[in-house]
Amino acid sequence: MLLIAALSRAAEPDAKLVQANAQQTTIDLKLTGFRFDTLRVGGAMLGVIPKFTNSFSAEKPGAPDLPHRVFIIGVPAGARVEATVLPGAVEELRGLTVAPFPSARLEEGEQRVEYLPDTQTFSRNDFFPTDLISVDAPDLFRQQRVVRVVVSPVQYNPAQKTLRIYQELRL
Numbered sequence: 001m002l003l004i005a006a007l008s009r010a011a012e013p014d015a016k017l018v019q020a021n022a023q024q025t026t027i028d029l030k031l032t033g034f035r036f037d038t039l040r041v042g043g044a045m046l047g048v049i050p051k052f053t054n055s056f057s058a059e060k061p062g063a064p065d066l067p068h069r070v071f072i073i074g075v076p077a078g079a080r081v082e083a084t085v086l087p088g089a090v091e092e093l094r095g096l097t098v099a100p101f102p103s104a105r106l107e108e109g110e111q112r113v114e115y116l117p118d119t120q121t122f123s124r125n126d127f128f129p130t131d132l133i134s135v136d137a138p139d140l141f142r143q144q145r146v147v148r149v150v151v152s153p154v155q156y157n158p159a160q161k162t163l164r165i166y167q168e169l170r171l
Helices: none
Strands: 002-004 015-020 025-030 035-041 044-051 067-074 090-094 103-107 110-114 133-135 139-141 144-151 154-157 162-166 168-170
Antiparallel strands (some): 002 067, 103 110
8 A cells, every 4th residue: 555645754743654555545644734714705704714734625615624644545547445433522602603615707808806605604503524434435646546535624504604623643
């Protein structure tokens, strides 16, 4: 089994490779550098955007703008890929409005960015995203079969304005 780029630099203290062999890979993820950015448009505060070290946002436009962590993992040919997560310490913060992920469009040759919440998503009384971990279909990278594992340690319940933060996860 091959772990590519995700753990290759010593400057990434948030993830620790616990075990890697032909049957499984185990990674401990500990959120570091957690913070909130505040989104202001035209002087009005639209909400906060949670972030942590090595995270990125990639939601659908209008969904809550939440951070994710990605690992690219090499897998043997013909192997079946599953991902499980064992959550560790968790914290809930109430009374927060998370900003929506922006949408971009061209208007008169210029790119316009809008922060319009998806009413269906923001009216849910459930934590988003539902799954803490997901695995994309296998792909080839320089003749190595790899999968993209997306970890979502931050969830948001828009109806209750509650942010759930999993400080530690074992993948």
